[in-house]
Amino acid sequence: MAKKSKKILARFEHPQLSNASKTLLANIRFASVDEKVKTIVVTSSEQNEGKTIVSTNLANAIATAGKKVLIVETDMRRRSLGKLLDIHPTSGLYAALSGSASLNDAILPTHIPNLYFLDAEPNIPSPADILSTKRFASLVDKLRDSFDYVIFDTPPVSLFVDAAILSSLVDGTLLVIRQNQTKRSLVAKCAQQLRVADARILGTVMTFCTDDESSYYYAYYTQDGKRVNKEDLEPAAMPSDLNNPVAWEQEGHTSPRRASSGRSAAQPRPGMADVQGAVAGGNPYAPNAFKAMTPGSKTPRHKNRTRS
Structure with missing residues (x-):
């Protein structure tokens, strides 16, 4: 076990990657001054842009803090x-949502202290349907209440x-782009798609940078295009509950962000009807839970709103 732990830790010990990840974490904390950021989506415009490397290194930076x-x-x-x-759970998201396994059984500690992992089973049918359910929204809120940070690694x-x-x-959402590969038009299109879904885009993370003037593989930019380099904050020690990281309940918990907008735990933001179909109550895998993005259909857009 010790050799395996050293092997996993070695993947996160590259000094430039480590420094870049700490800088990214500091910038996320800086963005949390007005509105707390605890649950984060890490996505990209297309494949092979390094989003999974970003998400895992960010998670490691958080854990080591x-x-x-x-x-x-x-x-x-x-x-x-x-x-x-190097973690291979026997159960994951599908089992936790369907009730065939408890969430505590599905979430496992990794070889890195303070870092936990919730896997997804192979060959899950209709992932978009599952993500659109009230039960999954309740799960997101429960995870938010149980961890200091939750990172979701998503498809492009x-x-x-x-x-x-x-x-x-x-x-909040981080959009990963690869230097000298990702087209600006595609980035703009993807950013617009996220805004239509009422996403809070924290910024973009540039990977595979070749700029000699930069000492980092990642560069972080805010929404107005300004580059931010801020020293990491002093980490606060947090006890790690390895046995039961989550006290799971079927009833949803309202996150502060939803509470401020008057939404219930499993209620999507206004405008998500544009990209989500109706959810059949009580069935987390309803076949009609996702209708809008079907071949030949157009998704209407809603007007951007000022956040409270």
């Missing part, structure tokens, strides 16, 4: 977190609507 963090595999069609973390925005759906349920 003494915070309890959960990373969730929500790229259900192309799962990779389990292999990267341009390929599937999963990231847009999840972005409507979390506190």
